[in-house]
Amino acid sequence: xxxxxxxxxxxxxxxxxxxxxxxxxxxxxxxxxxxxxxxxxxxxxxxxxxxxxxxxxxxxxxxxxxxxxxxxxxxxxxxxxxxxxxxxxxxxxxxxxxxxxxxxxxxxxxxxxxxxxxxxxxxxxxxxxxxxxxxxxxxxxxxxxxxxxxxxxxxxxxxxxxxxxxxxxxxxxxxxxxxxxxxxxxxxxxxxxxxxxxxxxxxxxxxxxxxxxxxxxxxxxxxxxxxxxxxxxxxxxxxxxxxxxxxxxxxxxxxxxxxxxxxxxxxxxxxxxxxxxxxxxxxxxxxxxxxxxxxxxxxxxxxxxxxxxxxxxxxxxxxxxxxxxxxxxxxxxxxxxxxxxxxxxxx
DNA sequence: ATCCAGACTC
DNA sequence: GAGTCGGGAT
Numbered sequence: 368x369x370x371x372x373x374x375x376x377x378x379x380x381x382x383x384x385x386x387x388x389x390x391x392x393x394x395x396x397x398x399x400x401x402x403x404x405x406x407x408x409x410x411x412x413x414x415x416x417x418x419x420x421x422x423x424x425x426x427x428x429x430x431x432x433x434x435x436x437x438x439x440x441x442x443x444x445x446x447x448x449x450x451x452x453x454x455x456x457x458x459x460x461x462x463x464x465x466x467x468x469x470x471x472x473x474x475x476x477x478x479x480x481x482x483x484x485x486x487x488x489x490x491x492x493x494x495x496x497x498x499x500x501x502x503x504x505x506x507x508x509x510x511x512x513x514x515x516x517x518x519x520x521x522x523x524x525x526x527x528x529x530x531x532x533x534x535x536x537x538x539x540x541x542x543x544x545x546x547x548x549x550x551x552x553x554x555x556x557x558x559x560x561x562x563x564x565x566x567x568x569x570x571x572x573x574x575x576x577x578x579x580x581x582x583x584x585x586x587x588x589x590x591x592x593x594x595x596x597x598x599x600x601x602x603x604x605x606x607x608x609x610x611x612x613x614x615x616x617x618x619x620x621x622x623x624x625x626x627x628x629x630x631x632x633x634x635x636x637x638x639x640x641x642x643x644x645x646x647x648x649x650x651x652x653x654x655x656x657x658x659x660x661x662x663x664x665x666x667x668x669x670x671x672x673x674x675x676x677x678x679x680x681x682x683x684x685x686x687x688x689x690x691x692x693x694x695x696x697x698x699x700x701x702x703x704x705x706x707x708x709x710x711x712x713x714x
Numbered sequence: 715a716t717c718c719a720g721a722c723t724c
Numbered sequence: 725g726a727g728t729c730g731g732g733a734t
Contacts, residue, residue, distance in 0.1 A: 520719045522732080560719080561729055568721095598721050620719060642725090644720090678717075716734085723728080 466653030469631050471690045476659070478687035479670050499539075505583045509576065510539050511609040512584045512594075515601045516568060520560035529556040541582040544573035568596035588614045599645055607661055616655070617664045618648040621671030626651055628675065628693035 499510030513533070518526040532555045533539045538547055553566035572594050576584055584605065585591045591602040603617040616622070623644040626632045632641050632650035641647045655663065667675075674681050680693075688694035 519721080520729095520731085525732090558731055560731060561721090562731080564721085564729065596721065600720065718731105718733085721729095724726090 464654045468654040475687045475690050483669050508584045508609040517559045529559050541573045541576040571595045616648050616660045618644040621668045623647045625667050630692045
């Protein structure tokens with residue numbers, strides 16, 4: 368059956384724009400850009416939370432002060448401080464999986480691929496990057512960032528419409544968004560999910576990109592994570608699509624849920640399920656070969672929307688249920704709210 | 715009325 | 725860890 372309500376943001380991943388690896392990385396330079404006049408950007412990490420403020424005063428950037436706060440929570444990204452400035456972390460990231468792969472994982476993956484292809488999944492082949500394709504690299508990357516921001520919790524066509532309206536109004540670049548009215552942006556991106564916050568985040572992101580990255584986007588994972596509204600999932604997506612640089616697996620709730628059902632991930636040194644997508648990502652990266660890091664997402668997203676659904680997984684139609692420890696075992700969620708003694712009576 | 719799904723707050 | 729945001733689909 369067709370699946371018209373694909374809300375994956377990962378169509379972005381499918382058609383990889385040709386991004387020369389030799390592209391300049393303005394964002395990876397030190398954060399002391401300097402010569403921008405009147406603007407002030409504080410980027411600071413406090414107990415793992417983002418604190419980002421922008422004001423119309425003087426430019427000044429503060430790198431993360433991890434020393435003062437104990438061990439950083441993103442140490443695995445290879446974050447480093449050198450003379451108070453950021454350093455690109457690509458080289459320091461250990462990307463060789465060393466953990467023990469779960470049994471039959473290759474069969475399971477192949478089985479899921481078959482299910483997905485048989486189902487003519489429409490998950491991809493269009494997307495916001497189309498709008499960006501005609502743009503020069505810097506603008507294209509910015510469009511990718513905005514598209515990612517908008518696409519979360521939003522269906523493809525809605526996201527696409529919003530991007531088109533932004534494009535028509537010349538509001539898909541850092542400088543123009545920075546000047547634009549927040550209410551205008553809000554109106555243009557409606558009805559994407561959480562449009563109010565996203566409009567505000569777009570303004571902040573535009574300002575930060577303008578001041579700190581000369582209108583480009585951050586080129587490292589940890590700097591992307593500092594942008595408001597950009598969390599682990601989107602940061603990895605943007606690294607993949609925007610920079611063609613795979614730093615980690617893009618784990619959303621589908622990947623999180625399915626990997627746990629399959630018994631592919633667990634908390635360190637235990638057999639307990641992971642409790643967050645971040646935890647899942649780290650556990651998965653311990654053993655999954657890197658060639659699979661990008662394709663695993665669109666694969667499991669589609670699978671998770673059609674077969675291995677959150678509420679009632681269709682184990683009966685799943686060809687890999689024999690390998691799945693959770694097959695036919697997931698019971699309906701706790702009927703927490705049903706009040707009346709007889710839940711079947713509805714009027 | 716419930717579910718969806720990512721980032722963030724408390 | 726639970727609640728919040730904001731629509732749309734069911």
